[in-house]
Amino acid sequence: MSTFDKTGLSRRLLLAGGGAIGVAATIGAAPASGAGRELPTSPFTLGVASGDPDDNGFVLWTRLAVDPHAEDGMGGMPDRVFEVRWELAADERFRHVVRNGVATARPAWGHSVHVELHGLRPDAWYWYRFRVGRHVSPAGRTRTAPSRWSNPNxxxxxxxxxxxxxxxxxxxxxxxxxxxxxxxxxxxxxxxxxxxxxxxxxxxxxxxxxxxxxxxxxxxxxxxxxxxxxxxxxxxxxxxxxxxxxxxxxxxxxxxxxxxxxxxxxxxxxxxxxxxxxxxxxxxxxxxxxxxxxxxxxxxxxxxxxxxxxxxxxxxxxxxxxxxxxxxxxxxxxxxxxxxxxxxxxxxxxxxxxxxxxxxxxxxxxxxxxxxxxxxxxxxxxxxxxxxxxxxxxxxxxxxxxxxxxxxxxxxxxxxxxxxxxxxxxxxxxxxxxxxxxxxxxxxxxxxxxxxxxxxxxxxxxxxxxxxxxxxxxxxxxxxxxxxxxxxxxxxxxxxxxxxxxxxxxxxxxxxxxxxxxxxxxxxRPVDPAAPGLRSTPDEFGDGYYGDGSPTP
The missing domain is CATH 3.60.21.70 (Alkaline phosphatase D (PhoD))
Known part of the structure; x- marks a missing residue:
């Protein structure tokens, strides 16, 4: 478990957010591509994610967007391929990098990146981040599942x-x-x-x-x-x-x-x-x-x-x-x-x-x-x-x-x-x-x-x-x-x-x-009669707000 500061937020979570940018500035020895240098602002406005862990890997994700709300859905990105460097480390400061590589972000797939990793240690935590040119993503934390034949507690x-x-x-x-x-x-x-x-x-x-x-x-x-x-x-x-x-x-x-x-x-x-x-x-x-x-x-x-x-x-x-x-x-x-x-x-x-x-x-x-x-x-x-x-x-x-x-x-x-x-x-x-x-x-x-x-x-x-x-x-x-x-x-x-x-x-x-x-x-926990909660309307069956998700009539 992480140690907590006086704000109640774990140091690990602060690093996973915007506070990770300064730490991540050393990723890669050079810009990933010439096109990356042309981006006026960071393309990592949508953050990072990981998913579907097994006992030897997982998926790392990001999607490039300098203007996330662009009506054409392309996130303000130029209509070209971008090389995206990625890095995986065994520690949150990236002192022990265990994998790195380059992924391709293509316009046809909305400049999304999916890095599917294998061959990692089971039951282990890792940190990851991405870079395009001089722009570095926030860091994320992820993990592998325990060994298929283990009995985790x-x-x-x-x-x-x-x-x-x-x-x-x-x-x-x-x-x-x-x-x-x-x-x-x-x-x-x-x-x-x-x-x-x-x-x-x-x-x-x-x-x-x-x-x-x-x-x-x-x-x-x-x-x-x-x-x-x-x-x-x-x-x-x-x-x-x-x-x-x-x-x-x-x-x-x-x-x-x-x-x-x-x-x-x-x-x-x-x-x-x-x-x-x-x-x-x-x-x-x-x-x-x-x-x-x-x-x-x-x-x-x-x-x-x-x-x-x-x-x-x-x-x-x-x-x-x-x-x-x-x-x-x-x-x-x-x-x-x-x-x-x-x-x-x-x-x-x-x-x-x-x-x-x-x-x-x-x-x-x-x-x-x-x-x-x-x-x-x-x-x-x-x-x-x-x-x-x-x-x-x-x-x-x-x-x-x-x-x-x-x-x-x-x-x-x-x-x-x-x-x-x-x-x-x-x-x-x-x-x-x-x-x-x-x-x-x-x-x-x-x-x-x-x-x-x-x-x-x-x-x-x-x-x-x-x-x-x-x-x-x-x-x-x-x-x-x-x-x-x-x-x-x-x-x-x-x-x-x-x-x-x-x-x-x-x-x-x-x-x-x-x-x-x-x-x-x-x-x-007993009901607190003074608790807020007036900005909603339960449906007649107590589902909170039309449990099928439909709008109010």
Missing amino acids: LLNLAFVSCSQFEHGYFTAYKRLAETDPDLVLHLGDYQYEYKAGVYNIPGGNPRDHEGPETETLANYRQRHAQYKTDPDLQQAHAAAPWAVVFDDHEVENNWAGDIPEEPHDNWYDRRVAAFRAYYENMPLRRTSVPKGLDIQIYRRLQWGRLATFHMLDTRQFRDDQACGDGYQTCPEADNPARSITGPEQEAWLLDGFHRSDARWDVLGQQVFFAQRDQTAGPVKKTSMDAWDGYTASRRRITQGWLDAGVRNPVVLTGDVHSHWAADLKLDYDDPTSRTVGSELVCTSITSGGDGKDTNPTDNAQLKINPHVKFYNNQRGWVSAKVSQTEINADFMVVPYVHTPGAEAHVKASFAIEDRVPGVQQTYL
């Missing part, structure tokens, strides 16, 4: 979702970075597609999107660049490696497979553009380079024998939502032919269960897995955009981990703009049926505005769905310590996001014990 995991730039400041990203995570999972809605003035919170949005609704490659590149200029997001990316998956808003609200939210002529072109921009702006391996309409985003990460992360794609291959996108009473949701993963991904996941020798099998995915019935009594009203709209698909996956003898199945979820914890069942209609897994749901970084501190016992869904154990409608993330004996999850919240600078605290803590499926509450 602890993983400090964080997972997040739903960062709507307009709805507030990314303070939760900053506070997350200060906890020194080993790995960050982003479970979708990294950016939102709306133009300014469409998706509003009561009292007005604290800040606005640049440009129109994202439909073209230029639009998506500009939007990603606007998000990446946020200093709190940059700090979170520079603190640890990320593993990312998208949900709907990276393309368009509530899209499903080949079907857009509403019919329009440019849907396929829009999807191609969104996938290309997503890859350009994320620390993904070359296996995720999009091929036209398709992108390979579901994949596995190993953390020794401690945990296997099955990162899912619940958008690209799903059947269309039954009976519409919202909360419905819908017999078609139970159609056994319907799938949220598609048959190929489902077979891949079930095979992964059978092959796994991990202590914890973790599904990193986008939408609520457990049943959430909105009405008391025999008639169900559930979300068609979540696994409730694909009940046979959910049952096959759940039965699959039981048949495979998965030791500890845990589902991590985003999307609904509020914190939840739930026991997972094969039969949700029988409260006495055995618990067969656990679900932890993180709230949004900003989406929905401030939110408000809530007493979980006041939520009607917890009474209707006794397998659901916790709810809170504030912004934040989940920090989880994964050990050999249990997962201890802290539901972290910030009291407001309409202005920057809020401190974070633990709202509740839950434990999942080894070989004991289900969640056990270990701490709950």
Whole structure:
């Protein structure tokens, strides 16, 4: 762990931000290219990132942009290739450089850089940075996973979702970075597609999107660049490696497979553009380079024998939502032919269960897995955009981990703009049926505005769905310590996001014990009636702000 100064910020994090520039000034013996000297200002306005660690490497990322908000999506960069020097060190002052090289930033890929490294030591921390001409990037910190056959004692995991730039400041990203995570999972809605003035919170949005609704490659590149200029997001990316998956808003609200939210002529072109921009702006391996309409985003990460992360794609291959996108009473949701993963991904996941020798099998995915019935009594009203709209698909996956003898199945979820914890069942209609897994749901970084501190016992869904154990409608993330004996999850919240600078605290803590499926509450902070939180409107089901992500009517 880093030592902390009197400001409460770790010295390592200060180096990972703008304070790293002076230290990094020695990178390389000469400018990387003649073109680099022509840039009047630094092209590293979007920060740096790393991702998808394994036990011998990871991906390093940056994207060059001297004018991030340029409408053509090219970041104000000249229409030419740039050579980008990169450097990897075993210490934060780069006294022990272990790898270096030159990557090519091409206009065709938005001047993005993906350096995929192999042959590094397992279970080791590294620092990295980039240079173009005289301009040097901030430094980032990353790490390899433990050896595939090792049994690590602890993983400090964080997972997040739903960062709507307009709805507030990314303070939760900053506070997350200060906890020194080993790995960050982003479970979708990294950016939102709306133009300014469409998706509003009561009292007005604290800040606005640049440009129109994202439909073209230029639009998506500009939007990603606007998000990446946020200093709190940059700090979170520079603190640890990320593993990312998208949900709907990276393309368009509530899209499903080949079907857009509403019919329009440019849907396929829009999807191609969104996938290309997503890859350009994320620390993904070359296996995720999009091929036209398709992108390979579901994949596995190993953390020794401690945990296997099955990162899912619940958008690209799903059947269309039954009976519409919202909360419905819908017999078609139970159609056994319907799938949220598609048959190929489902077979891949079930095979992964059978092959796994991990202590914890973790599904990193986008939408609520457990049943959430909105009405008391025999008639169900559930979300068609979540696994409730694909009940046979959910049952096959759940039965699959039981048949495979998965030791500890845990589902991590985003999307609904509020914190939840739930026991997972094969039969949700029988409260006495055995618990067969656990679900932890993180709230949004900003989406929905401030939110408000809530007493979980006041939520009607917890009474209707006794397998659901916790709810809170504030912004934040989940920090989880994964050990050999249990997962201890802290539901972290910030009291407001309409202005920057809020401190974070633990709202509740839950434990999942080894070989004991289900969640056990270990701490709950009482509601503070004086706490701020008026700049949001919960929907009628307590999801924080229209859990499907749609704008207010």
